[in-house]
Amino acid sequence: MMLRYIIRRTVQIIPTLLGVSILSFSLLYVFPGDPAELIVRISAGVDNPTPEMIEKFRIESGLDKPIVLQYFNWLSHIVRGDFGVSWTSGKPVLEEILERFPASAVLFFSTFLISIIFAFLLGIVAALYRDRLMDHITRIWALLGISIPSFWLGLMLIWLFSVRLHLLPSFGFGTLKHAILPVLTWSMSFMAIKTRFVRASLLDALSQDYVLTARSKGLSDGLIVFRHALRNALIPIITYLSMSMGHLIVGSVMIEVVFAWPGLGSYLVSSVFRRDFPVVQALVLLSGVMFTVMNLIVDILYAIIDPRIRYGG
Amino acid sequence: MDKKVIAAVICVLVVGTAFGAYFIAKPAPQIEQKQSEITVEYRDTVVLGYGKDPRLHGGKWGIGFFPKINVLERLVEYDMESDEYVPSLAESWEIKEDGRVIVFHLRKGVKFSDGTEFNASAVKFTMDRLIAKEHSLRPERAEVIDEYTVAIYFKEAEFFNLAKMAEFHLSIMAPTSVTPTGDPDGELVRPIGTGPLKVVDYKEDQYAVFEPNIYWYEERGIESKFKRLVMKIIPDEDTRVMALRSGEVDIITDYTHGGSDYTPRNQLSMLTKEGFRVYKRDIPLTWVIAFNYEREPFNDSRLREAVDLAINRDEIVKIFDNQVRPAKQGMFAPEAPKMKEANINYEYDPEEARRILRESGKEGLNVRMIVNKEQEDQILVAQLIQQQLKDIGLNVDLDILEGGAYKQKRDTGDYDMRLYYIGGTDRRFYLRLFWRFHPETKWKAYLSPKTGELCDDVLREFNREKRGEYLIDLYRTLYEEHGVIPLYNDIMTVVTSSKVDTDYNKLFEFAEPQFYDVGVRV
Numbered sequence: 146m147m148l149r150y151i152i153r154r155t156v157q158i159i160p161t162l163l164g165v166s167i168l169s170f171s172l173l174y175v176f177p178g179d180p181a182e183l184i185v186r187i188s189a190g191v192d193n194p195t196p197e198m199i200e201k202f203r204i205e206s207g208l209d210k211p212i213v214l215q216y217f218n219w220l221s222h223i224v225r226g227d228f229g230v231s232w233t234s235g236k237p238v239l240e241e242i243l244e245r246f247p248a249s250a251v252l253f254f255s256t257f258l259i260s261i262i263f264a265f266l267l268g269i270v271a272a273l274y275r276d277r278l279m280d281h282i283t284r285i286w287a288l289l290g291i292s293i294p295s296f297w298l299g300l301m302l303i304w305l306f307s308v309r310l311h312l313l314p315s316f317g318f319g320t321l322k323h324a325i326l327p328v329l330t331w332s333m334s335f336m337a338i339k340t341r342f343v344r345a346s347l348l349d350a351l352s353q354d355y356v357l358t359a360r361s362k363g364l365s366d367g368l369i370v371f372r373h374a375l376r377n378a379l380i381p382i383i384t385y386l387s388m389s390m391g392h393l394i395v396g397s398v399m400i401e402v403v404f405a406w407p408g409l410g411s412y413l414v415s416s417v418f419r420r421d422f423p424v425v426q427a428l429v430l431l432s433g434v435m436f437t438v439m440n441l442i443v444d445i446l447y448a449i450i451d452p453r454i455r456y457g458g
Numbered sequence: 459m460d461k462k463v464i465a466a467v468i469c470v471l472v473v474g475t476a477f478g479a480y481f482i483a484k485p486a487p488q489i490e491q492k493q494s495e496i497t498v499e500y501r502d503t504v505v506l507g508y509g510k511d512p513r514l515h516g517g518k519w520g521i522g523f524f525p526k527i528n529v530l531e532r533l534v535e536y537d538m539e540s541d542e543y544v545p546s547l548a549e550s551w552e553i554k555e556d557g558r559v560i561v562f563h564l565r566k567g568v569k570f571s572d573g574t575e576f577n578a579s580a581v582k583f584t585m586d587r588l589i590a591k592e593h594s595l596r597p598e599r600a601e602v603i604d605e606y607t608v609a610i611y612f613k614e615a616e617f618f619n620l621a622k623m624a625e626f627h628l629s630i631m632a633p634t635s636v637t638p639t640g641d642p643d644g645e646l647v648r649p650i651g652t653g654p655l656k657v658v659d660y661k662e663d664q665y666a667v668f669e670p671n672i673y674w675y676e677e678r679g680i681e682s683k684f685k686r687l688v689m690k691i692i693p694d695e696d697t698r699v700m701a702l703r704s705g706e707v708d709i710i711t712d713y714t715h716g717g718s719d720y721t722p723r724n725q726l727s728m729l730t731k732e733g734f735r736v737y738k739r740d741i742p743l744t745w746v747i748a749f750n751y752e753r754e755p756f757n758d759s760r761l762r763e764a765v766d767l768a769i770n771r772d773e774i775v776k777i778f779d780n781q782v783r784p785a786k787q788g789m790f791a792p793e794a795p796k797m798k799e800a801n802i803n804y805e806y807d808p809e810e811a812r813r814i815l816r817e818s819g820k821e822g823l824n825v826r827m828i829v830n831k832e833q834e835d836q837i838l839v840a841q842l843i844q845q846q847l848k849d850i851g852l853n854v855d856l857d858i859l860e861g862g863a864y865k866q867k868r869d870t871g872d873y874d875m876r877l878y879y880i881g882g883t884d885r886r887f888y889l890r891l892f893w894r895f896h897p898e899t900k901w902k903a904y905l906s907p908k909t910g911e912l913c914d915d916v917l918r919e920f921n922r923e924k925r926g927e928y929l930i931d932l933y934r935t936l937y938e939e940h941g942v943i944p945l946y947n948d949i950m951t952v953v954t955s956s957k958v959d960t961d962y963n964k965l966f967e968f969a970e971p972q973f974y975d976v977g978v979r980v
Contacts, residue, residue, distance in 0.1 A: 233517055234662075244662070300696055300697070304700060307700060308704045315701045315706055316697050317664070403696075418832070418862050420862050
């Protein structure tokens with residue numbers, strides 16, 4: 146039953162992936178002007194291409210073919226890992242992305258893990274000690290985390306830990322020490338609102354009748370929270386986490402700039418500024434795919450946590 | 459349970475506050491400034507913080523400006539003080555056919571950093587590569603006359619051809635820089651030049667490692683104080699300054715091209731007070747207000763004059779903590795050729811500006827100014843200009859755009875005013891004249907029949923005196939027509955820790971910073 150559910154959900158994401166690929170492909174056509182002229186001007190660096198040059202390029206590159214054919218031609222390259230060549234560096238786009246992927250992966254997964262752990266810990270404590278000191282502290286913490294701009298926080302942490310205390314490096318990528326400040330900065334803003342969400346979701350679960358029943362049966366607080374309430378609170382939390390994943394994937398630009406972290410976020414932004422379309426197309430596509438797959442994983446998690454979903458209830 | 463938790467939290471807060479207060483209150487350590495006068499021991503590695511990737515793999519625009527100055531050299535250099543082109547890799551040259559052909563006689567015994575000989579073939583290779591890449595500054599062709607003589611042919615007969623030879627992009631690269639060797643269309647492996655540094659390692663967007671080019675140092679009979687110069691790429695300007703303060707880098711420098719990615723001007727005074735050494739070099743780069751002078755309302759020179767009179771340049775330079783100079787004495791910086799002789803004075807007279815607006819019925823006029831979002835200082839300047847123009851009755855809508863959108867509006871003429879720059883580092887003086895005021899350029903700041911003709915005259919004229927006269931005429935015409943409104947003259951800075959030894963004149967031999975003389979004391 147579970148397997149059937151997973152297969153069904155996997156098949157259902159195929160139209161989404163196709164939609165993402167169409168969106169990514171169409172970026173070049175959404176931009177004002179003739180795509181062939183744009184490519185000749187930006188990619189080849191020809192300031193004032195003649196109509197003959199543009200037409201010649203159009204035919205050579207297949208841009209004279211129907212757009213549907215162009216799309217399938219492009220897609221056939223994509224599925225083979227050929228995302229084209231960067232108009233700025235001249236290097237294969239996939240090579241450029243893979244060079245930067247490790248830095249982004251470290252930042253993404255570390256931030257995600259740390260912020261989830263602390264969001265749950267603090268959220269649970271805040272819910273259990275509702276309206277007491279711990280709850281107030283986490284509320285202030287969450288407010289600070291949401292309000293303080295990440296670039297400012299990053300600079301302050303650099304000032305404290307690098308300039309004053311000489312404990313950590315202020316920039317760069319390479320060792321665990323380099324990752325501490327960027328991950329800490331990014332986690333703080335990411336976990337703040339999650340903490341409040343965990344708290345709210347858990348409080349909602351703890352107010353249900355079955356919790357009252359469990360208490361009256363003499364179960365301990367720990368058992369009630371972790372065996373019963375938390376499991377029910379997880380569904381909305383996981384939903385929220387999956388939605389905020391997109392922000393985590395592409396929102397790291399500030400962190401990467403402040404800490405000179407060579408990741409994909411700043412690469413995407415600089416490619417947009419330079420109108421390096423092959424790179425932008427590839428990153429939009431990969432982000433979309435990643436987001437879709439993440440949602441698939443979340444749907445599967447739903448089914449694991451709540452059997453009613455698996456049975457179509 | 460609650461009491462224990464409260465007690466624990468209070469303890470943590472008290473200890474944390476005491477800890478933080480100690481370190482926050484503690485003054486910055488005094489950096490030792492005393493130098494040993496006898497023997498000085500230097501560290502093997504100098505670490506430099508730089509805001510842009512040096513693009514050592516090339517790419518569409520070729521390698522970055524930093525390696526063009528520190529790894530490569532050019533046939534000639536430009537001495538702004540005398541307004542002369544001086545020998546560099548070429549020891550002399552002959553101008554033929556009014557500048558359509560220049561025959562360069564090359565220095566002998568010069569080696570590239572990989573040990574290969576610098577000769578006429580290397581010059582031809584560099585020129586052929588520019589031609590193959592269809593670079594806008596490419597010559598028509600280059601011809602090897604003999605091993606140390608090369609003739610370069612240009613399309614036009616003009617002085618400007620000699621000026622181009624001092625330009626960044628015409629820096630001479632060894633044929634062994636590409637694969638296959640000597641192929642103008644070959645793929646760049648790494649730039650190999652005759653300059654003081656050679657490239658050893660590079661990781662895009664992270665770092666580059668250079669070592670001294672022993673041949674360059676041997677030829678000059680000097681020794682390098684370092685064995686390795688590591689460039690760390692730190693895009694954020696504040697992080698660069700922090701990295702210097704924390705000691706992770708020894709030197710931070712402005713972007714070699716000038717105009718962006720520089721050390722924040724308003725931090726220079728503070729850095730000096732903290733014991734860092736700030737080396738500052740005035741450059742002939744002027745930030746200006748440029749108009750869309752081909753359409754209303756700024757096709758009216760009187761309106762442009764009103765804007766000119768409304769600008770308080772002294773206020774503008776305060777944004778930069780007075781580290782830059784108000785551009786009152788002319789379009790270009792005072793050190794630009796014949797700028798002082800032009801005897802120009804841009805005045806601040808808001809009353810007169812208001813009167814002009816009233817008389818022309820343009821009071822309360824709404825205009826649009828585009829600003830490039832990527833240059834934060836320019837946003838502040840634009841906001842101040844907006845306020846100053848509002849004071850005389852001109853309403854300016856600021857359109858703060860990301861780089862690509864800004865360029866699009868600029869190129870399609872979808873604006874009334876914008877911030878722009880003219881000039882550059884010294885070597886670009888004549889090049890920027892062409893790029894900003896010549897009829898054939900696409901990056902015009904301003905063009906009228908008279909200024910276009912004068913600009914062309916300047917760029918054609920080999921005789922320095924005559925060229926000087928044309929320059930004075932051009933400056934005065936730009937002033938009288940209010941073609942562009944100069945705001946401030948920019949600078950180039952290098953900031954080092956107090957442990958770094960170098961000489962100002964060696965650092966700024968040709969305006970852009972060169973690091974061949976730096977050393978970090980142990």
